[in-house]
Amino acid sequence: MTQKILATRYIKVDPLHPDPGVIQAAGDILARGGLVAFPTETVYGLGANALDGRAVMRIFEVKGRPSDNPMIVHVADLDQVKDLVECLSSPAQELMRAFWPGPLTLVLPVGGVVPPEVTAGLPSVAIRMPGHAVALALIRAAGSPVAAPSANLSGRPSPTMAAHVMQDLNGRIDMILDGGAAGVGVESTVLDLTGSVPTILRPGGVTPEALTGILGKVMVEPAALSSLQTAKPRSPGMKYTHYAPRAPLLLLEGEPRVIAAKIREIAAAYRSKGKQVGILAYADGEDYTGAGQVVLAGQRSKPETVAAGLYAALRRFNDLEVDFILAEGLPESGVGLAVMNRLRKAAGGRIWHVVDRDVGNHLDKMHDE
Ligand code: AMP
Ligand code: MG
Numbered sequence: 001m002t003q004k005i006l007a008t009r010y011i012k013v014d015p016l017h018p019d020p021g022v023i024q025a026a027g028d029i030l031a032r033g034g035l036v037a038f039p040t041e042t043v044y045g046l047g048a049n050a051l052d053g054r055a056v057m058r059i060f061e062v063k064g065r066p067s068d069n070p071m072i073v074h075v076a077d078l079d080q081v082k083d084l085v086e087c088l089s090s091p092a093q094e095l096m097r098a099f100w101p102g103p104l105t106l107v108l109p110v111g112g113v114v115p116p117e118v119t120a121g122l123p124s125v126a127i128r129m130p131g132h133a134v135a136l137a138l139i140r141a142a143g144s145p146v147a148a149p150s151a152n153l154s155g156r157p158s159p160t161m162a163a164h165v166m167q168d169l170n171g172r173i174d175m176i177l178d179g180g181a182a183g184v185g186v187e188s189t190v191l192d193l194t195g196s197v198p199t200i201l202r203p204g205g206v207t208p209e210a211l212t213g214i215l216g217k218v219m220v221e222p223a224a225l226s227s228l229q230t231a232k233p234r235s236p237g238m239k240y241t242h243y244a245p246r247a248p249l250l251l252l253e254g255e256p257r258v259i260a261a262k263i264r265e266i267a268a269a270y271r272s273k274g275k276q277v278g279i280l281a282y283a284d285g286e287d288y289t290g291a292g293q294v295v296l297a298g299q300r301s302k303p304e305t306v307a308a309g310l311y312a313a314l315r316r317f318n319d320l321e322v323d324f325i326l327a328e329g330l331p332e333s334g335v336g337l338a339v340m341n342r343l344r345k346a347a348g349g350r351i352w353h354v355v356d357r358d359v360g361n362h363l364d365k366m367h368d369e
Contacts, residue, residue: 015179027141037151039179040130043158045148053115070120076139101131103188103205185308251347253329254354260286278322303336
């Protein structure tokens with residue numbers, strides 16, 4: 001589809017106390033059916049009026065997003081939720097009280113006012129209240145709930161800074177509000193409350209441990225735990241490759257020492273063929289100086305710092321123009337589960353459990369690509 005070129009307005013805002021005039025101008029754009037990228041505490045969102053099916057369609061167009069991938073509806077107060085859902089269970093209300101505003105998206109039975117473009121025709125709708133002053137003010141100024149996926153081209157790493165949004169969407173959307181870096185760095189946890197047991201469809205900023213504290217039993221959708229692509233995932237977005245830098249990424253999982261030795265071995269093999277190797281590593285982990293173009297994504301002992309730096313690190317490899325990337329896996333505790341979910345998606349199936357001597361086979365496969 002041909003894209004209309006727009007003059008994208010780029011405006012800096014104070015993340016805690018945004019200028020009301022700027023926010024109102026952005027809200028007016030949304031009310032008129034336009035698109036505004038804005039900061040949230042997870043990643044930057046690309047917003048449209050959630051009750052305007054045509055505006056929502058434009059999000060799919062500018063992102064190149066598959067039309068069967070539904071969007072999260074963002075609200076600024078609990079009153080807005082009532083019209084969006086068919087009913088609200090008491091666990092749902094309890095979760096809203098405990099985690100909103102914050103990085104928890106609830107999948108609930110959809111109400112009549114939500115256009116099918118938002119839900120991709122599903123009988124459920126995903127809703128969250130973002131924990132960011134700019135996002136909340138914008139939703140209020142728009143006068144309606146705001147449908148917003150991440151403000152990146154589909155398949156690319158999500159934007160955690162306005163500069164990332166510029167890279168992907170300048171000339172395609174009406175406005176970008178720059179409120180500085182997103183704090184959490186990975187998307188919200190998507191929790192499905194429509195079945196008999198609450199199920200995490202996508203791990204994110206709120207950990208399974210935190211949810212168990214309120215709900216008792218919580219399941220994690222098997223597809224969210226591995227790179228396996230199921231034919232009919234419960235969260236349609238999970239079947240697509242996501243978060244991927246341009247170069248192929250090989251994710252190495254296993255004992256850190258063994259991973260480190262393998263990364264050096266593989267990197268040396270590629271270097272000897274004149275290839276540029278990128279290495280995704282951690283500030284408190286192995287020192288790969290000299291082995292390749294090293295990009296650090298936080299500290300492995302503090303997964304929240306890795307979450308905050310992950311997408312910027314993946315985009316950095318594009319700037320470095322590496323031929324391929326070797327990435328160290330992390331333990332899956334806390335937000336580490338969300339980080340590993342995103343890394344596995346970015347790897348698009350190139351995952352190596354370093355337990356044996358078979359890495360050589362994988363090397364051959366990568367050379368063929
Ligand atoms: P994004 O906003 O692009 O970061 O992704 C939103 C995620 O929520 C995607 O993985 C969607 O597939 C998922 N999602 C949105 N609405 C629903 C829904 N009604 N049921 C299940 N998953 C949903
Ligand atoms: Mg996204």
